[in-house]
Amino acid sequence: MIFPEQLSDFFHKHQAELQSKHPGINLVILTRELLGGPNSFGASNLERVFDDLLLGIPLAYITKCRFFYNSEFWVSPEVLIPSFETEMLVKLASEVVINAGDVTKLRIADIGTGCGAIILALLKELSIGLEGSEKLQKLEIDAVATDISTAALSLAKRNYFFHTYCINPKFKLTFLCGDRFRVFDEETALNLIVSNPPYIMMPADLPGVHPQVNNFFPHTALYLMDEDYWDWYKEFFIGALDSLSAKGVLLMEGHELHLQELSKLALSLGFSSVKILQDLSCRDRFLQAVK
Ligand SMILES: C[S@@+](CC[C@H](N)C(=O)[O-])C[C@H]1O[C@@H](n2cnc3c(N)ncnc32)[C@H](O)[C@@H]1O
Missing domain, CATH: 3.40.50.150 (Vaccinia Virus protein VP39)
Incomplete structure (x- = not known):
């Protein structure tokens, strides 16, 4: 499980870079998608998630899902x-x-x-x-x-x-x-x-x-x-x-x-x-x- 404090520290440390690579991203969206979605992320893949975010990989490709209109949909690259x-x-x-x-x-x-x-x-x-x-x-x-x-x-x-x-x-x-x-x-x-x-x-x-x-x-x-x-x-x-x-x-x-x-x-x-x-x-x- 990614702890909210770790996410918040990561976001504030890399805010400018994250916001230039992910249009519209903010801490609320990041927290909702990583902690509130159907896939949970453990300590073992925390570093990987942060690296992927810094590479600019879209959040939904990391979480593998996106809410659209009335439902959650699986997505892939x-x-x-x-x-x-x-x-x-x-x-x-x-x-x-x-x-x-x-x-x-x-x-x-x-x-x-x-x-x-x-x-x-x-x-x-x-x-x-x-x-x-x-x-x-x-x-x-x-x-x-x-x-x-x-x-x-x-x-x-x-x-x-x-x-x-x-x-x-x-x-x-x-x-x-x-x-x-x-x-x-x-x-x-x-x-x-x-x-x-x-x-x-x-x-x-x-x-x-x-x-x-x-x-x-x-x-x-x-x-x-x-x-x-x-x-x-x-x-x-x-x-x-x-x-x-x-x-x-x-x-x-x-x-x-x-x-x-x-x-x-x-x-x-x-x-x-x-x-x-x-x-x-x-x-x-x-x-x-x-x-
Ligand atoms: C802009 S995406 C839209 C995907 C989805 N409908 C959506 O709104 O999120 C365009 C889709 O059209 C497909 N596509 C591209 N060229 C096509 C073609 N000539 N005939 C049928 N589908 C095509 C792509 O593979 C892609 O899935």
């Missing part, structure tokens, strides 16, 4: 640590489902699921909502979580295993490995797509990326090469349009500097309406596109 900004995507997605009219069956896909946080938090949110809503009680959901990374999918499956007990049995989740929408066949008629795809232009956006993100997060989760960016999203939007049912909705997170261009691209490719939505710090963060 092979997946992005789900960020609190992305929680709003779950809220927006649950509103799309709740406002979907009198439907009893929905097909939902999470493209680039990583550790599975978005789709699992959504299915859990809708399962909780069941208690108060007659409409949700009748609802069946066929959900699919995809990723190009097999390591990410294994972790997402592990997280699903740990969360199945709080997901309604009428909500089914399957996993597919592959590139964007190539995993779906022509018959696929999704009602809702949620996605937090890689959206940082490499190298154009690199000056705005914190070194911790660049040094420790998996690059496939973050970057698209400058020269491939618009073609990558063109295929992404065409795939989304082909996989959506009539009036189906795509909700995705994107880079604030590129969302305007992306929304024009989505409209030009055939979406009937496209809206840019802001996060809690009023920065452009999400795109909502209706087929």
